[in-house]
Amino acid sequence: MWKCDYEDSALKIFSSHSCFTHHASLVLRFWQHFRISLYAMLQFKREGIYCTPGNFYIDPWRPVDAAIITHGHSDHARPGMKKYLCHHSTVPVLKARLGSEINVQGIAYNQPLSLNGVKISLHPAGHIIGSAQIRMEYKGRVVVASGDYKTQDDGLSTPFESVRCHEFISESTFGLPIYNWLPVAQQNEQLRNWVLQNQSQGKTSVFVGYSLGKAQRIMKALEGMGQLNVHYSIGKLNRAYESAGILLPAYTELDLREDVKKIDQSIVIVPPSLLDSNIIRKIPNMANALCSGWMQVRGARRWRSADAGFAISDHADWNGLLQAIKNTGAEKIYITHGQTAVFSKYLRELALDAEEVKTEFGTEDETVEQNTNAVAE
Amino acid sequence: MKAFATLVNALDSTNKTGLKTEAVIQFLKEADDNDKLWLLALFTGKRPKRNINTALLKTWAMEIANIPEWLFQESYSSVGDLGETISLVLPPPLNQKEASLSAWMEEIIQLKRATEEEKKEFVLKAWASLAGTSRFIFNKLLGGSFRLGISSKTLIQALSKHYKIDPSVITHSIMGNWDIQNVTFDKLVQGAYTDTRISQPYPFCLAYALEKELEDLGEVKEWQAEYKWDGIRGQFIKRNDQVFIWSRGEELVTDQFPEVKNTLLQWKGNFVIDGELLVVKNNTVANFSELQKRLNRKTITKKMMEEYPVAVYAYDLLEYEGEDWRYYELKQRRKKLEELISENVVANITISPIIHTENWKEMERMRENARLLNSEGLMLKSLSSPYHTGRKKGDWWKWKIDPLTIDAVLIYAQKGSGRRSAFYTDYTFAVKKGEELVTIAKAYSGLTNNEIQEISRFVNKHAIEKFGPVRTVKPELVFEIAFEGISFSNRHKSGVALRFPRILRWRKDKTVSEIDDIENIKKLIKP
Numbered sequence: 057m058w059k060c061d062y063e064d065s066a067l068k069i070f071s072s073h074s075c076f077t078h079h080a081s082l083v084l085r086f087w088q089h090f091r092i093s094l095y096a097m098l099q100f101k102r103e104g105i106y107c108t109p110g111n112f113y114i115d116p117w118r119p120v121d122a123a124i125i126t127h128g129h130s131d132h133a134r135p136g137m138k139k140y141l142c143h144h145s146t147v148p149v150l151k152a153r154l155g156s157e158i159n160v161q162g163i164a165y166n167q168p169l170s171l172n173g174v175k176i177s178l179h180p181a182g183h184i185i186g187s188a189q190i191r192m193e194y195k196g197r198v199v200v201a202s203g204d205y206k207t208q209d210d211g212l213s214t215p216f217e218s219v220r221c222h223e224f225i226s227e228s229t230f231g232l233p234i235y236n237w238l239p240v241a242q243q244n245e246q247l248r249n250w251v252l253q254n255q256s257q258g259k260t261s262v263f264v265g266y267s268l269g270k271a272q273r274i275m276k277a278l279e280g281m282g283q284l285n286v287h288y289s290i291g292k293l294n295r296a297y298e299s300a301g302i303l304l305p306a307y308t309e310l311d312l313r314e315d316v317k318k319i320d321q322s323i324v325i326v327p328p329s330l331l332d333s334n335i336i337r338k339i340p341n342m343a344n345a346l347c348s349g350w351m352q353v354r355g356a357r358r359w360r361s362a363d364a365g366f367a368i369s370d371h372a373d374w375n376g377l378l379q380a381i382k383n384t385g386a387e388k389i390y391i392t393h394g395q396t397a398v399f400s401k402y403l404r405e406l407a408l409d410a411e412e413v414k415t416e417f418g419t420e421d422e423t424v425e426q427n428t429n430a431v432a433e
Numbered sequence: 434m435k436a437f438a439t440l441v442n443a444l445d446s447t448n449k450t451g452l453k454t455e456a457v458i459q460f461l462k463e464a465d466d467n468d469k470l471w472l473l474a475l476f477t478g479k480r481p482k483r484n485i486n487t488a489l490l491k492t493w494a495m496e497i498a499n500i501p502e503w504l505f506q507e508s509y510s511s512v513g514d515l516g517e518t519i520s521l522v523l524p525p526p527l528n529q530k531e532a533s534l535s536a537w538m539e540e541i542i543q544l545k546r547a548t549e550e551e552k553k554e555f556v557l558k559a560w561a562s563l564a565g566t567s568r569f570i571f572n573k574l575l576g577g578s579f580r581l582g583i584s585s586k587t588l589i590q591a592l593s594k595h596y597k598i599d600p601s602v603i604t605h606s607i608m609g610n611w612d613i614q615n616v617t618f619d620k621l622v623q624g625a626y627t628d629t630r631i632s633q634p635y636p637f638c639l640a641y642a643l644e645k646e647l648e649d650l651g652e653v654k655e656w657q658a659e660y661k662w663d664g665i666r667g668q669f670i671k672r673n674d675q676v677f678i679w680s681r682g683e684e685l686v687t688d689q690f691p692e693v694k695n696t697l698l699q700w701k702g703n704f705v706i707d708g709e710l711l712v713v714k715n716n717t718v719a720n721f722s723e724l725q726k727r728l729n730r731k732t733i734t735k736k737m738m739e740e741y742p743v744a745v746y747a748y749d750l751l752e753y754e755g756e757d758w759r760y761y762e763l764k765q766r767r768k769k770l771e772e773l774i775s776e777n778v779v780a781n782i783t784i785s786p787i788i789h790t791e792n793w794k795e796m797e798r799m800r801e802n803a804r805l806l807n808s809e810g811l812m813l814k815s816l817s818s819p820y821h822t823g824r825k826k827g828d829w830w831k832w833k834i835d836p837l838t839i840d841a842v843l844i845y846a847q848k849g850s851g852r853r854s855a856f857y858t859d860y861t862f863a864v865k866k867g868e869e870l871v872t873i874a875k876a877y878s879g880l881t882n883n884e885i886q887e888i889s890r891f892v893n894k895h896a897i898e899k900f901g902p903v904r905t906v907k908p909e910l911v912f913e914i915a916f917e918g919i920s921f922s923n924r925h926k927s928g929v930a931l932r933f934p935r936i937l938r939w940r941k942d943k944t945v946s947e948i949d950d951i952e953n954i955k956k957l958i959k960p
Contacts, residue, residue: 233500234508234521352521354569355513355854358445358582359882365446398507405501 097174097192097199098223098390100413105201105225109194110174112141114201117416124176126203127187128153128268131417141169143178145186148296149268165214181205182216183370184269185302191219199223200384204417206369207376208240212276212302213269216380224386229371229418230349231391231399237349237373243366244277247347250364251281251323254343260321262339264362265347267327268293269370272304274325274347279305283322286310290325316340349373381408393418436464437472437534438566444582450590453583457591467535469618473607475579476588483577484544485552487515490575493553494519497560510902513854516572523560523568530562541574586823596622634668634679635705635751635759638821640812640829647793650813650830657763657816658788658796660808661831662746663721663918663932664711665728669693669745669782672703672755678710690743691733692781700777705752706745706770707820709785713744718807721932722920744781747774751820759820766820803834809917810834836915837957838937839864839949841873843910846892847903849877856885857892857904860936862914864927865950871927873951874914879936911943912936919957927951929958 099106104116104123112122119136126132126142128149133142135154142150144162151158163169165188168177178188181203189202198221205227209215237243247263254261263274271290278284284307286294291309298304310319312326312335320340328346330336336344349369350356357365371394372380381389381403389410391400396412403410443456461469474480495505500522512518537559544552556575563571573579581588592603606624650656667686670677676697678687687694690710712719712727719741727733727741750770751759758766767787774784788811790796800811810833818828841862849858859877863870880888891910898905915937922930928951 232508232511233498233504234512234518236521236525350855353512353854354445354517355849359855363446395507398504402501402504 097194097197098225100390100415105415107174107192107199110171110176110192112171113137114190115203115417122171124190125150126181126190126201127183129184129204132203143186143188145297145300145302146188148299149186149293152292152296165217179217179219180214182207182209182213185213185272185297186300187213189217189219191221197222199225200386201225202227202380204229204371205380206372207380208237208373210240210273210276210370212272218380218383220383220385222386223388223390224381224384225390225392225413226377226381227371227417228377228391228394228396228399230369230373231377231395231402233374235349235352235367235369235373236375237352237367237369243368246366247274247277247345247368248281250343250345250366251278255282255321257343258321259341259343260319260324260339262324262326262336262342262344263347264326264328264331264344265368266370270347270368271325271327272297273368273370275305275307278323281323283308283319285319285322285324287312287324287326287330289327312336312338434534434537434563434567434570435531436460437468438570440472441570441581442566450587453587454591454594457583457588458595461591461595465533465535466618467613468533470613470616470621471534471538473618473621474613475574476581476583476585477607479611479613480574480577480579481538481542482545483575484541484547485556485575487576489549489552490519490556490572491515493556494522494560497524497557498522510848511854513849516576516578517569519572520565520569526564526568527561529564537571537574592622598623631672631675632670632677632679634670634677635820636822637666637668637681637707638749638759638829639824640814640831641824641826643813643830643832645830647796650793653790653793653796655816657767657814658790658799659748659785659812659814660788660803660806661810661812661833662709662711662718662785663807663809664709664718664724664746667708667710667745668751669697669706669708669747670704670752671697671700672705674698689727689730689733692738693743693745696779696781699779700773700782702773702776703752703754704750704773706747706773707749707751708745708747708782710743710745712741713781714742718746720807720920721918722922722930742781744783746783746785748785749820762817762819763814764816800832800834807918833917836917836933836937837919838913838915839873839954840911840940840943840947841914842870842908842945842948843888843906843912844870844872844908845903846888846906856889858885858889860888860912862912862934863908864948864954866927866952867950870908871951872925873927873929873954874916874931874934876912876914876934876936879915880939884939908945911940911945911948913938913940919954921955921958927954929955 097107097109099108103118103120104113106113112124113120114124115126115132116123116137117134121138123137123139124141125146128146130153133150133154138159140150140158140160142160142162144164147160147162150160163178165178165180168175173194175193177191179191181187181189183204183206187203187205189200189205192199200219200221202225205216207216251261265271265274267290271286272294275284284305286307286309288309288311294304294307310324316338317340324339326336343363345364345366346362347366347368349367349371351365352367387409389403389408390413391410392413392415400410400412440456440460444453447453460472491505495502505522508522509515509518512521540555544555559571560568589603593599603622606622611621666681668679676687676694678690678693680686712723723741727737727743747770750766750773753769758769771784774782788799790799803810810831813830813832815828821828841864843860844863845861846857847859848854849856859875861872861875864873888910892904892906895907896904897907914934916931916934918932920930921928924930
């Protein structure tokens, strides 16, 4: 419950513990402030997650001077920052999405850097290519902001690396025990079998998946199965990756406003925004499949009446989240977007000090997923 | 179970009738005879009784998944289905085993005599051997509440297409009482057991809502007009001195209406009548809410029969002295029905009166007054029509009165179940009571998917409180609620109950100050 107003207070940590009377909330604010000034490296401000000694933000949602970006999805990489810092592979993605004129610096994983006395390094988050956890160390205290992550190796992104820390910021998009993914090899096999089945029936396999991350995974899984046609919005990001030296399977860029006959019975990948458009209805002999973690649930699959739904996600599943958190050894865990209330409650039952934090992550993707059933991530 | 799981997946993943039919035919080709029988059995409501309490299933699942109850509950409200929730929280199977649907069903039936320990052992072993859809199906079979994503019409069409048999013959053959032990699939579908069953009802003839101008129907004298009574449609069968009453939901409800049964037992002849079950007092049809008090009771007391006396208004004659009359024209059937009733005059079975008018204009006036008689409007039936199987366009039309409507505000929202589980789709609405709000109705349907998504976003943003799966939202969104009837009720806080409430449209042009007041709404109630 978020009854406490936060518009008037920049300094505030939101806890899930319920609503306070005005007086109590003042006391709490004071206490939080006190605690923060004692040792906390992090503040959850209205602009975003702030590293106090380092004087920079992580994935801020309002314009600030210095921003470290975990990955290129639009709810984490927003426009208007004076300076951006991210992984090398994320640089071209930011430029493609936010404009080539932005001031952005790329660094490698595990390449330490110092900012106002805070030691910073990026570590693979396994979410999409270039996605990074941000490790911050100050006076012996280590904090890790993981952005979005997955623990499965998708064969394309650098696999998730567990980083020991005192405080860990975790997402919880799929923080319910119903979300457990099959091994990646089996997921890929499902996709390939579906394509084979379509090919034998003379159908065009149309995959719907987020243009950054999911689309490239689908391409990788279907490498060698036939001509891969990708919507030009995906092509744009593919080129960004290729410019960073990432090898993708061969593909053809597609403008669906043009002739679609030539893609009959081939493999097509389109972004979720096209799902209900008239454009994809023109594709001849189409069978369409949604690829998203939400497809784990039958209701979600049936709602859209796609021809197939595959639970393939770039987020950690239930066990992935739990394992990742335990492996950090963190004494304090902040749960950002997703199933925040449920997941942090469960962590507390496991005797972990977990707390919900209100952020503006996942607002776009999550609502997109929940409300259009769930295709983008 | 592979073929069946493929079928369930295929039915889930399309809403195109053609593809669903294709999937069923594929199953008919691949599955063995017993599995096909089970498909029909599950579909026609002959699933075995539940032998394991679902609470036990839930407990065992929580135990194996090692999760607390509240977390299971949260998962459940996200999934919207118990069997599916269980299948998703369990760890992956250890060693997958393939067995046919019928093999599983036989084992499940055997559980009737098993101890709780034995049941647990069986279920746990099954869970450890099944993955994905198969595990989900197994849970649904255990729970005894499995629904396929297919309408009866589509299934029958698929059977008809595959076996090249008329759909009505198949409908007739697979309805009613057959026992999976005593039939073979081919013979069943081909109607080999049809004549032996004395309780056999016919498929109901259903009408579409009138979608033409009255003038386009031709002369008023070519049509039989009757009131569309608001009760329970039934089929009243008397063959060889036995009486069966079927509801339109294909349920045998004979014992719920002993007064009707006793009357029919005294009647002469063998026949099948189509009619409406209604509470009738002093020759006046009572509000549907009165009839509702008689439904789903284990025993019907004498007092109840006195307080809510049920009568039948007969519409049609389908069979007389063993002869199928459905192919005769309506005017002939009506004449015979009138004869039959006049030979057997008993107060609680009467004929549904015909409305005679000179022209359509007058007919419109009759329809406008229909609500005064507690009827929902008129039925228009071509005098030359046969008694069709199912819904056919053109011969029968229902011509309902325009619904009553009120403006109400959304105050609670809950996620739907099944395919609607990702969104807030179940809404509770309130109207004014002076300066306060009082809940008036729940409604689930009437909005487009886009509107549902928009409302879900509103609920996510504006939830004030959380009670389990229910969200209290800021009273802001106004909707026009349509309903077919209204009556006093002490079960509801507002003091009234609406019949068939549904959302007519979202009134984005209105604010909460413009919604209706309960006192004005009460004035709509007819005694």
